Amino acid sequence: MERPIINILMVDDRPENLQALEAVLGSSGYHLTKAYSGEEALKWLLKKDFAVILLDVQMPGLDGFETAKLIRSRKKSEEIPIIFITALTQSQEYATSGYSAGAIDFLFKPFNPYILKSKIDGFVKIYETKWQLQKQNELLQEQSKQLDEAHSKLEQLVEQRTEELRLTNKSLKREIEEKQEILQLAQTNEAKYRLLVEESPVAIILHELHKESWTFINQTGIKMLGGQSVQEITSKTLYTYVHNDYHELVKERIQLSIEGEKMDDNELKLVRIDGETIDAAITIIPFEYMGSPAVHIVARDITEMKKTEEYISQSEKLSVVGELAAGIAHEIRNPLTSLRGFTQLLKHSTSNDEPYIPIMLGEIDRINTIVSELLMLSKPSEQDFRKVEITELLRSVVILMNAHAKLLNIDIDYRNHIEDGKVFIDGMENKLKQVFINLVKNAMEAMETGGQIIISTRKNEKFLIIQLCDQGCGIPEEILSKLGQPFVTTKEKGTGLGLMVCKSIIDSHQGKMDIQSIVGKGTCITLTFPLSVVNESKVG
Numbered sequence: 266m267e268r269p270i271i272n273i274l275m276v277d278d279r280p281e282n283l284q285a286l287e288a289v290l291g292s293s294g295y296h297l298t299k300a301y302s303g304e305e306a307l308k309w310l311l312k313k314d315f316a317v318i319l320l321d322v323q324m325p326g327l328d329g330f331e332t333a334k335l336i337r338s339r340k341k342s343e344e345i346p347i348i349f350i351t352a353l354t355q356s357q358e359y360a361t362s363g364y365s366a367g368a369i370d371f372l373f374k375p376f377n378p379y380i381l382k383s384k385i386d387g388f389v390k391i392y393e394t395k396w397q398l399q400k401q402n403e404l405l406q407e408q409s410k411q412l413d414e415a416h417s418k419l420e421q422l423v424e425q426r427t428e429e430l431r432l433t434n435k436s437l438k439r440e441i442e443e444k445q446e447i448l449q450l451a452q453t454n455e456a457k458y459r460l461l462v463e464e465s466p467v468a469i470i471l472h473e474l475h476k477e478s479w480t481f482i483n484q485t486g487i488k489m490l491g492g493q494s495v496q497e498i499t500s501k502t503l504y505t506y507v508h509n510d511y512h513e514l515v516k517e518r519i520q521l522s523i524e525g526e527k528m529d530d531n532e533l534k535l536v537r538i539d540g541e542t543i544d545a546a547i548t549i550i551p552f553e554y555m556g557s558p559a560v561h562i563v564a565r566d567i568t569e570m571k572k573t574e575e576y577i578s579q580s581e582k583l584s585v586v587g588e589l590a591a592g593i594a595h596e597i598r599n600p601l602t603s604l605r606g607f608t609q610l611l612k613h614s615t616s617n618d619e620p621y622i623p624i625m626l627g628e629i630d631r632i633n634t635i636v637s638e639l640l641m642l643s644k645p646s647e648q649d650f651r652k653v654e655i656t657e658l659l660r661s662v663v664i665l666m667n668a669h670a671k672l673l674n675i676d677i678d679y680r681n682h683i684e685d686g687k688v689f690i691d692g693m694e695n696k697l698k699q700v701f702i703n704l705v706k707n708a709m710e711a712m713e714t715g716g717q718i719i720i721s722t723r724k725n726e727k728f729l730i731i732q733l734c735d736q737g738c739g740i741p742e743e744i745l746s747k748l749g750q751p752f753v754t755t756k757e758k759g760t761g762l763g764l765m766v767c768k769s770i771i772d773s774h775q776g777k778m779d780i781q782s783i784v785g786k787g788t789c790i791t792l793t794f795p796l797s798v799v800n801e802s803k804v805g
Contacts, residue, residue, distance in 0.1 A: 269396040271295045271389055272313050276306040276332065277321040277350070286319060286350075289378040290385060303327025307335060310342045316392035317385060322351040322363070330366040337367040346388045348372060470562040473554055474523070477502045480554065489545075489566050491537035498538075508534035508542060522549040522560055532567070543568045597632070605629045652689045652797050653697060655729060656681050659720060662701045666709070674715030677705065682723040689797040690729055692774045700767045704733055704790055707764070711737025711788065724796060731792040739784035748780060 273295050275286045283299045290297060298313065300306040304327060306318070318336065322329035329349055336342045349363050352374035363371055369388075372381060412423065462469055468486030472479050479499045482490075490506055492498040498506075507515050511533040518531055535545045543566055550561040608629060612622045663679045670677050708718050716736035723730050740748070748764055771778050775795050782788040 276300045278324045303332030317388040333366040468564040473559045522551045680721040708735035734789040736787045740782040
């Protein structure tokens with residue numbers, strides 16, 4: 266098939282730029298025409314037909330935009346594709362000006378020769394197609410003339426051709442409808458996938474490595490970091506939300522992922538917008554986004570899971586300690602009974618002036634107290650639970666402890682903020698009383714110079730809240746987090762088992778204990794218990 270001569274007009278006031286274009290396109294068999302100004306380019310357009318024009322923007326005299334407008338104003342050249350080549354800004358306003366002047370495309374210096382050649386080849390193919398269509402049109406006109414002359418003989422052939430065209434049109438229509446259906450399906454699937462990503466139970470983050478801020482974060486990620494909108498999150502850098510202790514680790518993991526290594530479930534701490542620190546497990550997957558290196562980050566909030574694991578671990582420890590304590594207590598109490606009995610006999614059979622016998626009896630009683638506390642670690646069974654009225658129980662504890670408190674210059678103040686006066690929980694009265702006595706006793710022992718202990722009760726729809734605050738010496742932060750474990754105590758002769766027993770009893774009542782303390786100012790202990798659904802006629 267005959268092919269047209271492909272003329273390409275290159276317009277640039279700098280010879281070296283034209284040489285660069287010629288070097289890229291010279292081997293393609295195109296006829297290259299150089300113009301060193303907009304005026305010269307317009308003259309060439311009067312002499313030749315061109316498949317495409319490569320036009321520099323910044324030129325003396327007529328610049329690229331003005332030249333393009335003049336080219337578009339001429340009937341002969343109005344449809345020739347114009348590609349602007351410029352080293353100026355890539356801003357949206359600049360590109361809009363170029364397209365308004367008649368540009369089909371932009372290339373920014375320094376350009377990629379392969380991209381330039383591909384674009385030129387594409388426009389040349391369009392030109393060839395148009396040329397061939399024009400030739401075919403001329404041929405059809407000639408044939409039409411011949412058909413008019415031989416109309417009587419070719420009428421049947423015309424009808425046959427018309428039917429073929431009708432079938433072709435029907436086929437094309439069907440093909441268009443199928444493509445429209447495929448496009449609609451693709452759009453529907455895209456919406457589904459976007460919804461799937463947005464509502465994913467894990468945070469999904471896209472981070473382009475050449476940018477400081479994030480490219481994308483789904484709704485789960487926004488909620489996890491305490492944000493209200495995508496802009497609020499993505500306006501800050503990635504490392505704003507990573508705890509300072511983990512900056513280097515994240516940089517190292519991202520670098521390893523770029524090298525092809527997938528980073529699964531790396532645990533680290535993230536900082537929410539409100540300043541709260543949460544635990545997260547992240548997976549980093551490298552990929553390319555819009556031609557740029559990027560990482561796909563999947564993050565899960567594991568804060569509650571970590572707390573649960575810690576709770577399970579603590580429960581397992583308590584269970585083991587409870588079983589061990591029961592066995593040890595049983596084995597100790599047998600010889601302890603004999604020791605105390607023989608020591609009492611020794612006391613009655615010797616002079617009362619012997620000072621060591623009362624000391625021995627006191628230490629044996631102390632051992633017996635420790636053993637009793639060990640036995641308390643066993644969890645009360647549910648069949649022992651009954652409905653307990655807490656306000657009356659607390660009043661009895663205050664009365665019981667007040668006498669000793671007065672001797673120590675301590676005032677115990679009970680404040681009941683429950684409107685109807687009484688409140689019930691399911692539990693064991695003696696065990697709960699033991700908890701309250703132990704906590705009050707600990708508060709008194711922490712207040713060497715006297716002061717005030719305030720016990721208050723309040724409730725909401727589901728829970729009873731009891732708070733006990735003292736004005737004692739306070740608990741150091743390094744000990745505070747370990748309270749409730751065996752042998753962790755601030756007392757010189759303490760074992761830590763008392764508070765451990767209290768925690769075990771509270772846990773068995775489905776309660777929670779929170780301790781806040783400031784050294785030198787005092788300690789506040791908050792107990793939370795689920796309320797009982799009470800039928801008062803059955804309480805007794």
